[in-house]
Amino acid sequence: MDTAASIAQTPEPPYYAVIFTSRRREGDRGYAAMADRMIELGSGVDGFLGIENTRDVNGLGITVSYWRDEAAIMAWKRDAEHVKAQQGGKETWCGDYQVRIAKVERAHHGP
Amino acid sequence: MDTAASIAQTPEPPYYAVIFTSRRREGDRGYAAMADRMIELGSGVDGFLGIENTRDVNGLGITVSYWRDEAAIMAWKRDAEHVKAQQGGKETWCGDYQVRIAKVERAHHGP
Numbered sequence: 001m002d003t004a005a006s007i008a009q010t011p012e013p014p015y016y017a018v019i020f021t022s023r024r025r026e027g028d029r030g031y032a033a034m035a036d037r038m039i040e041l042g043s044g045v046d047g048f049l050g051i052e053n054t055r056d057v058n059g060l061g062i063t064v065s066y067w068r069d070e071a072a073i074m075a076w077k078r079d080a081e082h083v084k085a086q087q088g089g090k091e092t093w094c095g096d097y098q099v100r101i102a103k104v105e106r107a108h109h110g111p
Numbered sequence: 112m113d114t115a116a117s118i119a120q121t122p123e124p125p126y127y128a129v130i131f132t133s134r135r136r137e138g139d140r141g142y143a144a145m146a147d148r149m150i151e152l153g154s155g156v157d158g159f160l161g162i163e164n165t166r167d168v169n170g171l172g173i174t175v176s177y178w179r180d181e182a183a184i185m186a187w188k189r190d191a192e193h194v195k196a197q198q199g200g201k202e203t204w205c206g207d208y209q210v211r212i213a214k215v216e217r218a219h220h221g222p
Contacts, residue, residue, distance in 0.1 A: 007132050007209050021118050021163050054173050056165040062173040098220040102213035109209040
């Protein structure tokens, strides 16, 4: 999806960010399709503001999704299909990961 | 530097994150060397907690640096060599970028 490969257009702060950093194990094993599906699902959640997603050639990936408030993050966290993907993430795809919930207080952009 | 290619080991929240998302123009033009130098410099600033950095094959990059507090971010923002790199970023490297300052409130990791 195009939304995952560009800089998110977000409103003026404050809003929330979920920073998901992960190291993939070797091989795709359905990861790309799952990731696309999660972006499609997540972007339909009320309060979703945008997403930025990159993964380098060595397998380190950072996905930052942006949300209106914590309630929107919680709604997405509890989505049934997303819960299943989180399980898959633990069992199949990610060797290691870190999730951070952060309140965006200031932002600026260029050029 | 190895610190840029792994998941940052950060303390318990709260702490701060600077989310820098950018789209590179074609070609390196000294970018990689500058980025390495900035990581080396930034990691020497009092209050620096860690950094995560990825760039995908299409040129979209996300760098998240973590800081003890806003004072540490401000000190780094004003570093002379860093200011010069920010200028270079505007003029030479980045077609488009977004910087967000966020307070990390919660975090969890796995497996």
